[in-house]
Amino acid sequence: MAVEVKMPQLGLTMEEGTVSKWVKQEGDAVKVGDVLLEITTDKLTSEVTAEAEGTLIKIVAQEGEDIPVKGLLAYIGEAGEQVGAAPAQAAPVQAAAPAAEKKPAGETKVAVIGGGPGGYVAAIRAAQLGGKVTLIEKNKLGGTCLNVGCIPTKAILHAAEALTEAKEMAEYGIHIEVKNVDWKQVQAKKNAITAQLVGGVTGLMKANKIQIVEGTASFASKDTLAVLKKDGTKENMTFDKIIIAAGSVPAVPPIPGVKENANCVDSTGALSFEEIPKSLLVIGGGVIGIELATAYSKFGTEVTVVEAAPKLLPMMDA
DSSP states (O other): OOEEEEOOOOSTTOOEEEEEEESSOTTOEEOTTOEEEEEEETTEEEEEEOSSOEEEEEEOSOTTOEEETTOEEEEEESTTOOOOOOOOOOOGGGSSOOTTOSSOTTTSEEEEEOOSHHHHHHHHHHHHTTOEEEEEESSOTTHHHHHHSHHHHHHHHHHHHHHHHHHHGGGGTOOOOOOOOOHHHHHHHHHHHHHHHHHHHHHHHHHTTOEEEEEEEEEEETTEEEEEETTSOEEEEEOSEEEEOOOOOOOOOOOTTTTTOTTOOOHHHHTSOSSOOSEEEEEOOSHHHHHHHHHHHHTTOEEEEEOSSSSSSTTSOO
């Protein structure tokens, strides 16, 4: 008898997931533990594995569909076995726009400038409420957090902590030989994690039918954006509503010669050194500076931190 593959609940607040990619196809043999498909929820991309052995006889949920928790994804059974089921319905939040909307669902044109955690979440919600949404991003979806901030920093920190723990295991009677640090592999793993999460955001955009425009937006009027696209073309785009989520860039201190010196980089550059530096001067002892200082010191870099305030982490509680 065929076994149903259902959308798992990966968190207490999870209501639905988006089918981003089928790894197995109809007719493929599967074993317990085989990865069947990938799903995206908010910032995460997760794998759904088989809990039964047999043949993937029918895929019910197609790539790009939003499926509620416990909604039907596919059937596993014996080759040739007949099953039938209607596609699972998306969660109620995907319904038509609220009555308060002045225009019917799909007719209110909404622009979101910036594809970071503020922008892409706003775009998804606007689309769920019935808007025809265009998201304009000049670099990469996910913004600073996913690409050059929280996520890549945590990946490097994790590698540094793993190195430190391995070296300290002898105190607990566990002897591990650390031959070297393959810095290129550290960077490759960091990039792979970032790419996976950015891919999850891209899947959410497609699932919510959000148009993505790669380019830079500026106001031509109160409701019109002049968009300079990556391919060099320009286009004026008019919207009913415009959400600005443009983000920020690292501040460079007004020290003569800093901008002209190739050895002086911002926090983004510090995440992509070609090799582990022998010494490092970190200007700013806030959370970003201390994270980078901590990571590189664990990799063996001689680190000096300069902070103008009376203490490190000046914005944190003492």
